[in-house]
Amino acid sequence: MHKPTIEDVAKRANVSIATVSRVINRQGGVRQKTEARILAAIEELNYIPNAVARSMVKKTTNTIGIIIPDVNNPFFPTVVSGIEQKAREKGYFTFLCNTNESADTERELLTILLERSVDGLIITTADEAGDQLQTVMDAKIPVVAVDRAIKKFEVDTVLVGNVDGAYQATRHLILQGHKRIAIICGPQNTTPGYERFVGYKKALDDYGIPVVQEYVLEGDFKEESGRRLTKQLYQLPERPTAIFSSNNLMTVGCMKALYELDWKLGEEVSFIGFDDVDIATFVNPPLTVVSRPMRKLGEVAFEMLYERMTEGWDGAKRHYVLSPELKIRQSCRLK
Amino acid sequence: MHKPTIEDVAKRANVSIATVSRVINRQGGVRQKTEARILAAIEELNYIPNAVARSMVKKTTNTIGIIIPDVNNPFFPTVVSGIEQKAREKGYFTFLCNTNESADTERELLTILLERSVDGLIITTADEAGDQLQTVMDAKIPVVAVDRAIKKFEVDTVLVGNVDGAYQATRHLILQGHKRIAIICGPQNTTPGYERFVGYKKALDDYGIPVVQEYVLEGDFKEESGRRLTKQLYQLPERPTAIFSSNNLMTVGCMKALYELDWKLGEEVSFIGFDDVDIATFVNPPLTVVSRPMRKLGEVAFEMLYERMTEGWDGAKRHYVLSPELKIRQSCRLK
DNA sequence: GTTCTAAATCTAAACGTTTACATTTTGGAG
DNA sequence: CTCCAAAATGTAAACGTTTAGATTTAGAAC
Numbered sequence: 001m002h003k004p005t006i007e008d009v010a011k012r013a014n015v016s017i018a019t020v021s022r023v024i025n026r027q028g029g030v031r032q033k034t035e036a037r038i039l040a041a042i043e044e045l046n047y048i049p050n051a052v053a054r055s056m057v058k059k060t061t062n063t064i065g066i067i068i069p070d071v072n073n074p075f076f077p078t079v080v081s082g083i084e085q086k087a088r089e090k091g092y093f094t095f096l097c098n099t100n101e102s103a104d105t106e107r108e109l110l111t112i113l114l115e116r117s118v119d120g121l122i123i124t125t126a127d128e129a130g131d132q133l134q135t136v137m138d139a140k141i142p143v144v145a146v147d148r149a150i151k152k153f154e155v156d157t158v159l160v161g162n163v164d165g166a167y168q169a170t171r172h173l174i175l176q177g178h179k180r181i182a183i184i185c186g187p188q189n190t191t192p193g194y195e196r197f198v199g200y201k202k203a204l205d206d207y208g209i210p211v212v213q214e215y216v217l218e219g220d221f222k223e224e225s226g227r228r229l230t231k232q233l234y235q236l237p238e239r240p241t242a243i244f245s246s247n248n249l250m251t252v253g254c255m256k257a258l259y260e261l262d263w264k265l266g267e268e269v270s271f272i273g274f275d276d277v278d279i280a281t282f283v284n285p286p287l288t289v290v291s292r293p294m295r296k297l298g299e300v301a302f303e304m305l306y307e308r309m310t311e312g313w314d315g316a317k318r319h320y321v322l323s324p325e326l327k328i329r330q331s332c333r334l335k
Numbered sequence: 336m337h338k339p340t341i342e343d344v345a346k347r348a349n350v351s352i353a354t355v356s357r358v359i360n361r362q363g364g365v366r367q368k369t370e371a372r373i374l375a376a377i378e379e380l381n382y383i384p385n386a387v388a389r390s391m392v393k394k395t396t397n398t399i400g401i402i403i404p405d406v407n408n409p410f411f412p413t414v415v416s417g418i419e420q421k422a423r424e425k426g427y428f429t430f431l432c433n434t435n436e437s438a439d440t441e442r443e444l445l446t447i448l449l450e451r452s453v454d455g456l457i458i459t460t461a462d463e464a465g466d467q468l469q470t471v472m473d474a475k476i477p478v479v480a481v482d483r484a485i486k487k488f489e490v491d492t493v494l495v496g497n498v499d500g501a502y503q504a505t506r507h508l509i510l511q512g513h514k515r516i517a518i519i520c521g522p523q524n525t526t527p528g529y530e531r532f533v534g535y536k537k538a539l540d541d542y543g544i545p546v547v548q549e550y551v552l553e554g555d556f557k558e559e560s561g562r563r564l565t566k567q568l569y570q571l572p573e574r575p576t577a578i579f580s581s582n583n584l585m586t587v588g589c590m591k592a593l594y595e596l597d598w599k600l601g602e603e604v605s606f607i608g609f610d611d612v613d614i615a616t617f618v619n620p621p622l623t624v625v626s627r628p629m630r631k632l633g634e635v636a637f638e639m640l641y642e643r644m645t646e647g648w649d650g651a652k653r654h655y656v657l658s659p660e661l662k663i664r665q666s667c668r669l670k
Numbered sequence: 671g672t673t674c675t676a677a678a679t680c681t682a683a684a685c686g687t688t689t690a691c692a693t694t695t696t697g698g699a700g
Numbered sequence: 701c702t703c704c705a706a707a708a709t710g711t712a713a714a715c716g717t718t719t720a721g722a723t724t725t726a727g728a729a730c
Contacts, residue, residue, distance in 0.1 A: 003474065005716055016680045021718060031678065031726095046473050051450040052390045053716035057685050061387065071416055081406055084433075093430050093451065098419075115386040116428070138381050139338065255617065279617045282590065340686055351710045356688060366696095366708060388686035392715050 004045040013041040024049055055117065063093050064305065065113035067106060067123040071098045073221075073249055075275060075294060076124065079146060082298025083122055090306060092119070103127035107135075114139050120305045122298075124148050128191060142308030144301045148191055149319075156304045158297055158320040162192050165290040165324035166199025166244070169272045172288070173242045174207045176332050178270060182215035182240035184229045184250050193221070196246045196274055215240050219250050226253025227260075234261050241269060242332065248275035255283055270332040274324075285330035292324045339380040348376040359384055390452065398428050399640065400448035402441060402458040406433045408556075408584055410610060410629060411459065414481060417633025418457055425641060427454070438462035442470075449474050455640045459483050463526060477643030479636045483526055484654075491639045493632055493655040497527050500625040500659035501534025501579070504607045507623070507661060508577045509542045511669050513605060517550035517575035519564045519585050528556070531581045531609055550575050554585050561588025562595075569596050576604060577667065583610035590618055605667040609659075620665035627659050 006024070010017040015034060022030050023038045030038075041047070055061045066083060068076040080096060087094055095113060099106040103126045113121065114135060120142045125133070130152035136143060137153055145157040173181050183200045186193025197216070204211050214236055219225030226245060230253065233240055245251040251273035258265050265271055266285040273280075273289045280287040300320055307313045341359070345352040350369060357365050358373045365373075376382070390396045401418060403411040415431060422429055430448060434441040438461045448456065449470060455477040460468070465487035471478060472488055480492040508516050518535045521528025532551070539546050549571055554560030561580060565588065568575055580586040586608035593600050600606060601620040608615075608624045615622040635655055642648045 007716080017717080018681080018719075019679060022679090025718085029678065034678080046470065048446065048449050048470070048474070050452060050716055052387055052396065052452050053685090054718075055387045055685090056391050056687090056716075057718045059685075071412075077406075077412060093447070095428050096431065111383065112428070114383050117385060117387050135381065135383070139383070279614050282614045282617045284619065342686080352687080353689075353711080354709055357709090360688085364708065369708080385686055388715090389688075390715090391686075391717090392688045394715075 003050075004047045006047070006049070008045055009038065009041045009047050012045065013038040059117075060119055061117050062091055063095060063116065063118050064120045064122060064302075064309075065109075065116075065118040066094050066096045067099060067109060067113075067121070067125070068096070069099050069101045069124055069126045073247075074278070075147075075248060075292075078294040079124075079298040079301075082295035083302045084298075085295075086299050086302040086306070090302075092306075099126045101126045103132050107132040110136055114141075120144070120309045122146055122301050122305055123150075125150060142305055144305045144308075146297060146301045154317045156308070156317050156319075158300045158304065158322065160292045160297065160322045160324050162195035162324075163199040163202065165274060165292070165326075166196040166246075167203045168199075168324070168326050169244055169274065169290045170200045170203035171207070172326060172328070173244065173270060173272060173332060174203060174209065176242075176270065176334050178242040178332075179209055180212075180215065180238065180240040181209070181242045181244060182217065182233050183244045184226060184246055184254065185216065185218045186221045186246045186250075188218060190221075193218075193246065200244060219246070221247050221249060223249045223253040223256075226250030227257040228253070230254045230257035230263075231261065234263055239269070243269060243271050245271070245273040248273065248277045251275070251277055251287070251289075252279060255279065255287075266331050266333050272332055276327060280329065283331075287331045288329045289327050290324045291327045293322050297322060338385075339382045341382070341384070343380055344373065344376045344382050347380065348373040394452075395454055396452050397426055398430060398451065398453050399455045399457060399637075399644075400444075400451075400453040401429050401431045402434060402444060402448075402456070402460070403431070404434050404436045404459055404461045408582075409613070410482075410583060410627075413629040414459075414633040414636075417630035418637045419633075420630075421634050421637040421641070425637075427641075434461045436461045438467050442467040445471055449476075455479070455644045457481055457636050457640055458485075460485055477640055479640045479643075481632060481636045489652045491643070491652050491654075493635050493639065493657065495627045495632065495657045495659050497530035497659075498534040498537065500609060500627070500661075501531040501581075502538045503534075503659070503661050504579055504609065504625045505535045505538035506542070507663070508579065508605060508607060508667060509538060509544065511577075511605065511667050513577040513667075514544055515547075515550065515573065515575040516544070516577045516579060517552065517568050518579045519561055519581055519589065520551065520553045521556045521581045521585075523553060525556075528553075528581065535579060554581070554588075556582050556584060558584045558588040558591075561585030562592040563588070565589045565592035565598075566596065569598055574604070578604060578606050580606070580608040583608065583612045586610070586612055586622070586624075587614060590614065590622075601666050601668050607667055611662060615664065618666075622666045623664045624662050625659045626662045628657050632657060 006017045006020050010020045020038055023035050066080055084094055097109040106126045122144045124147045128148050128151055130150040133153060143155045145155050149157050185197045188194050201211055217229040219229050245254050263269055273287055276289045276291040280289055341352045341355050345355045354365060355373055358370050401415055419429055432444040441461045457479045459482045463483050463486055465485040468488060478490045480490050484492050520532045523529050536546055552564040554564050580589050598604055608622055611624045611626040615624055
């Protein structure tokens with residue numbers, strides 16, 4: 001009445017468990033007739049091989065861990081779905097974990113993942129310094145960093161061109177004739193936050209536009225800060241004529257603020273955002289944005305991981321940088 | 336140089352593995368001094384218990400499977416996050432699987448999940464008939480159905496009041512003075528699709544409004560059908576004055592169509608949707624919707640599952656029905 | 671019918687834990 | 701110091717596979 005095991009199958013088919021194992025794993029070297037008998041037994045017993053036992057001896061679980069900092073930011077689920085699709089194709093399952101940007105939570109999750117013997121790890125860390133990854137490095141499992149690099153350890157990394165994207169965005173605004181361009185930055189102690197500011201600054205510099213203090217505001221990549229800072233911009237004696245928001249969630253906040261302030265998008269103020277958002281085509285006018293290849297990011301990440309996991313490929317760590325793309329819609333008007 | 340095992344710890348602390356096991360699992364009955372020695376050894380070796388081996392003997396993995404039919408529908412990720420939060424609290428990990436509404440894919444995934452010995456399963460099935468669940472029932476693991484019932488087997492189920500929600504929505508429209516109310520239905524062979532139509536019809540009946548053929552259109556719960564059918568409605572010699580969309584994705588499609596047709600929302604046509612959507616407050620005027628307690632749905636589902644998994648509680652299967660709520664915004668104008 | 675080789679099959683160990691049961695140790699009572 | 705019960709610790713089996721290496725079998729060649 002218990003779950004049938006390989007032994008039950010063996011008994012019923014009148015062979016040893018080794019032979020059953022061979023047919024389960026399609027290793028060949030089993031007489032046609034024997035195989036048929038075994039297959040029949042499997043069928044009759046509704047036998048399902050036990051992956052736990054298999055993992056035990058094979059020392060591999062066909063499972064990977066994914067750690068992201070914020071499930072509520074649609075960017076990550078999209079990246080994850082890219083990872084998962086590729087993973088499933090190769091027979092891997094994933095444990096998805098959310099740290100809520102807490103390095104402590106990350107540390108705990110890492111331990112659990114290690115207990116569960118994941119074969120690899122894809123992570124967007126909550127703390128780029130990376131001390132919390134020591135245990136993982138000790139365990140010597142392959143790691144791929146996505147969207148945020150890790151300072152302390154050399155690992156495969158896949159990023160997108162933040163500086164490049166922010167530069168393109170800012171230049172686009174400049175070429176439309178804007179001079180008073182504000183930026184709502186992300187946290188400056190994070191790479192994406194910092195680099196996007198760098199791209200903004202670089203564009204301004206290249207076109208000889210001074211960076212003005214009041215137009216550079218630092219948010220936390222969450223919706224509410226976008227809203228608050230937009231309102232702050234509105235209070236300025238000399239309002240900016242264009243705003244560049246550093247991420248998707250803050251963009252949503254900006255839109256809410258604009259609506260609440262009745263600050264006319266595309267007329268009184270131009271807007272460009274980093275990352276495409278669902279609402280982009282539903283606001284009026286539709287938003288021009290810097291778009292990142294999110295699924296692709298995930299796909300590349302898994303592929304890198306896969307090579308390390310299967311081939312035990314131990315070559316130099318790679319840094320892959322994907323290019324963002326400017327999606328021009330109508331929120332940036334000539335000034 | 337291999338991963339340290341419980342045996343390595345035992346050797347180093349000069350005790351037997353049984354004693355180490357006892358301290359790892361906080362079972363007590365270990366002399367203070369001994370425990371300290373063991374803890375030290377664990378620390379020094381960076382020992383991490385192997386959950387696979389533990390599962391092997393305990394016959395439990397602290398893992399559950401979640402099967403959903405469409406990751407791209409934000410409804411499911413939200414439900415899932417409700418499940419996951421509760422699960423994590425109780426020390427469970429989840430395998431999230433997407434069937435893309437295919438019963439065959441579902442069958443495959445079910446097998447893999449069973450191979451991996453999940454302790455329980457939460458599922459929104461792609462085929463309510465439920466034949467594909469036979470293997471799971473054979474394995475005797477607890478199952479909770481979410482959002483869609485399963486006909487063939489008695490399982491714990493958590494649903495929301497579809498008829499009720501659709502009734503409320505339609506009545507709201509009627510009370511605003513509408514008589515020509517169209518519905519964009521979901522597939523009529525699915526419970527949610529069918530029941531929402533039933534609620535619509537019931538409201539019409541109760542208020543003595545005839546159901547007219549041309550105003551009842553069947554979509555597939557995907558965005559594109561919402562768009563297409565809205566356009567079809569627009570072609571009608573006598574256009575409806577209000578539209579009820581049966582789910583979130585189709586609502587998005589409707590909005591796109593309205594925009595493309597320049598069919599003025601809230602003025603020329605009122606609108607109400609089943610399920611709240613991100614864009615609801617970004618279109619103008621904001622959308623009135625029937626909102627479902629999505630996270631709650633997930634939380635309840637896990638809690639039901641948890642009882643079955645831990646207490647082996649074998650009582651009668653329960654059906655839990657959560658109530659939807661009407662969120663009145665401004666897309667339904669008096670006619 | 672033998673003999674031999676290759677193919678098929680089997681035996682048993684190993685994977686890293688938990689746990690029932692057996693054994694040893696501790697320390698207080700006498 | 702001896703004895704004893706309780707507390708601490710140890711031993712070994714079990715969990716369900718995979719896989720070396722040993723053994724058996726099949727069938728061709730003679």
